[in-house]
Amino acid sequence: MTTTPQVIVGHLIGGQAIADIGRTQPVFNPATGAVSRHVALASKATVESAISSAEAAWPDWRNTPAIKRARVMFRFKQLLEDNADAICESISAEHGKVLNDAMGELQRGIENVEFACGAPQLLKGEHNVNVGPGIDSWSEFQPLGVVAGITPFNFPAMVPLWMWPLAVVCGNCFILKPSERDPSSALLIADLAQRAGLPPGVLNVVNGDKEAVDTLLTDSRVKAISFVGSTPIAEYIYATGSAHGKRVQALGGAKNHAIVMPDGDIQGAVDALMGAAYGSCGERCMAISVVVAVGEQTANQLIAGLKAEMLGMRVGPGSDNNNDMGPLVTREHRDKVAAYVDAGVAEGAELVVDGRALRVDGHEQGFFLGACLFDRVGAEMSIYRDEIFGPVLCVVRVASMQQAMDLVNAHEYGNGTCIFTRDGEAARYFSDNIQVGMVGINVPLPVPVAYHSFGGWKRSLFGDLHAYGPDGVRFYTKRKTITQRWPTSGVREGARFSFPSHG
Ligand code: NAD
Numbered sequence: 001m002t003t004t005p006q007v008i009v010g011h012l013i014g015g016q017a018i019a020d021i022g023r024t025q026p027v028f029n030p031a032t033g034a035v036s037r038h039v040a041l042a043s044k045a046t047v048e049s050a051i052s053s054a055e056a057a058w059p060d061w062r063n064t065p066a067i068k069r070a071r072v073m074f075r076f077k078q079l080l081e082d083n084a085d086a087i088c089e090s091i092s093a094e095h096g097k098v099l100n101d102a103m104g105e106l107q108r109g110i111e112n113v114e115f116a117c118g119a120p121q122l123l124k125g126e127h128n129v130n131v132g133p134g135i136d137s138w139s140e141f142q143p144l145g146v147v148a149g150i151t152p153f154n155f156p157a158m159v160p161l162w163m164w165p166l167a168v169v170c171g172n173c174f175i176l177k178p179s180e181r182d183p184s185s186a187l188l189i190a191d192l193a194q195r196a197g198l199p200p201g202v203l204n205v206v207n208g209d210k211e212a213v214d215t216l217l218t219d220s221r222v223k224a225i226s227f228v229g230s231t232p233i234a235e236y237i238y239a240t241g242s243a244h245g246k247r248v249q250a251l252g253g254a255k256n257h258a259i260v261m262p263d264g265d266i267q268g269a270v271d272a273l274m275g276a277a278y279g280s281c282g283e284r285c286m287a288i289s290v291v292v293a294v295g296e297q298t299a300n301q302l303i304a305g306l307k308a309e310m311l312g313m314r315v316g317p318g319s320d321n322n323n324d325m326g327p328l329v330t331r332e333h334r335d336k337v338a339a340y341v342d343a344g345v346a347e348g349a350e351l352v353v354d355g356r357a358l359r360v361d362g363h364e365q366g367f368f369l370g371a372c373l374f375d376r377v378g379a380e381m382s383i384y385r386d387e388i389f390g391p392v393l394c395v396v397r398v399a400s401m402q403q404a405m406d407l408v409n410a411h412e413y414g415n416g417t418c419i420f421t422r423d424g425e426a427a428r429y430f431s432d433n434i435q436v437g438m439v440g441i442n443v444p445l446p447v448p449v450a451y452h453s454f455g456g457w458k459r460s461l462f463g464d465l466h467a468y469g470p471d472g473v474r475f476y477t478k479r480k481t482i483t484q485r486w487p488t489s490g491v492r493e494g495a496r497f498s499f500p501s502h503g
Pocket of ligand 1: 151155177179209231233251252253254285460
C-alpha cells in the first residue's frame with residue numbers, strides 16, 4: 001500500500017487554514033485502497049479556539065443586515081457552480097461515489113444555498129396591531145449565537161450544505177465537524193465561502209473524532225447542534241447535547257421499504273429500485289434496502305426483472321462516469337457489509353445475486369463489493385432488521401398491502417418509504433397511515449427539496465425539528481415576542497391588579 005503522509009487535511013479557524021500537528025488518521029482512496037492523505041483530529045483546545053473565534057465574530061455578524069448576509073450566499077452559489085468539477089472530484093476520490101452521482105449531491109446542496117438566499121423573507125416576523133387598546137405585538141426570530149454541525153461520510157458536500165448556509169444567513173456563527181473519512185470537500189467548499197465574502201470566524205471547520213465532537217457537545221458557548229449520522233451516535237448526541245442545555249436535532253439511520261403492489265408498473269418499479277438500492281453503493285440514508293412484494297406473482301416478476309438488470313451493472317472507480325456503482329467507503333465497511341451477506345445466507349434467505357466475489361481489474365485493492373439481492377427474507381433476520389448501508393437489497397414476500405404496512409410500521413426506523421401502485425385510494429391510505437417521515441408514491445427516493453424540510457420518524461430522528469427548509473429556519477433561530485405600548489398624552493389608567501385581558 002502506498003502512502004503520502006505529508007498531505008494533511010487540517011482545519012479552518014477564524015478564516016485561517018490550520019494544520020494541526022497532533023493526532024491524525026489516514027484518508028483512503030476507496031477505488032485503489034491507497035492512503036491519499038491524513039486528516040488532523042482536533043484536540044479539545046483546537047475546538048475551543050474555533051468556538052472562541054465563532055464567538056468573537058458573532059456580534060458583528062448578528063447585526064449585519066439579512067440582505068447583506070444573503071448576498072454572500074448569492075456569490076457563494078456562483079462559486080460552487082464554477083468549481084463544481086473540482087468539488088465532485090474530491091468527493092469521488094474520498095467517498096468513492098461516481099462523479100455524476102457526486103454532481104447530483106452537490107446540486108442538491110446548492111439548492112439549500114439558493115433557499116438561504118431568501119434570508120430577508122425567511123426571517124420576517126409576525127405582527128399584530130391593537131392586541132389591546134393602543135398595544136401592538138410582534139414576534140421576531142433572533143439567531144442563537146454559536147451553533148455546530150456534525151456530519152456523516154455519505155454526503156460530504158450536501159449534508160454540511162443542509163446546515164451551515166441557513167444557520168449563517170439566520171445570523172449565527174457555525175462550527176462544522178465533517179466526517180473524518182472524507183473531509184476534503186467540506187474544506188474546499190468553506191474556502192469558497194470565504195472567497196464569497198463570509199467574514200472570518202463566521203464559518204469554522206474542525207476535523208476530528210469523538211474528542212472534537214464531545215467538546216462541541218459540552219462547551220456552554222455552543223447553543224445548538226445539528227447532527228446527521230448513524231442512530232447509536234445520534235442518540236448519544238441528542239442525550240449529551242440536551243443534557244448540556246443545547247437545542248439538538250440528530251438525524252439517524254434508516255431501513256427504507258418499497259412496497260410493490262400487484263397493480264403497479266412492475267418494470268418501472270424495477271428500474272426505480274435499481275438506482276434507489278444500488279446508487280452510491282447503497283450508502284444513502286434514503287436508499288431502498290427492502291422491497292415488500294405484495295403477492296407471489298409480483299415477487300416473481302420483481303426478482304426476474306432485478307436479476308436481469310443486475311447482470312448489466314458496471315462496477316468500478318467513481319472517477320469513470322460509465323460505472324453505475326463505485327466502491328464502499330473503507331475496507332472495514334466493505335467487510336462489514338460482506339459479513340451481513342454471509343449472515344443472510346446462514347439465516348436462510350435466498351441469495352439470488354451474490355456480489356461477494358466481484359474483482360475490478362486494475363483495482364484489486366479497492367473496497368469493491370458487487371450488488372447483492374436476497375429473496376424470501378424474514379422479519380427476524382439481521383439483514384432485515386439492521387441498516388446494512390451497502391449494495392444489498394432484500395425482498396420480503398407478503399400477501400396483502402396491510403401486511404406490508406404492518407412490517408414498515410413495526411420497524412424501529414422511519415426515515416423514508418415508497419409505494420408502487422396505480423390505485424389512488426391505496427396510495428392515499430398508505431401515505432396517511434404509514435409511520436414514516438418521508439413518503440414516495442411511485443417515487444423511490446422521496447428526498448424533500450430544499451424549501452421543504454428533511455427528517456424521519458421513530459429512531460431515524462431525535463429532536464423536534466427536521467433539517468433545512470422552514471424547520472431549519474426555526475431550528476437556527478429563537479422566537480422573541482415583543483408587546484409595546486406608548487403613553488397616550490393626557491390618559492392615565494391607574495394601577496390594575498387583575499391579570500391583563502380583554503374579555
Ligand atoms: P457515524 O454515526 O459513524 O458518524 C457521523 C459523525 O459522527 C461523524 O462526523 C463522526 O466523526 C461522528 N462520530 C462517530 N462516532 C462518534 C462517537 N462515538 N462520538 C462522537 N462522535 C462520533 O455515521 P457515518 O458512518 O459517517 O454515516 C452513515 C450513517 O449516517 C448511516 O447510518 C446513515 O443512515 C446516516 N445518515 C442519516 C441521514 C439522515 O438524514 N437521517 C443522512 C445521511 C446519513
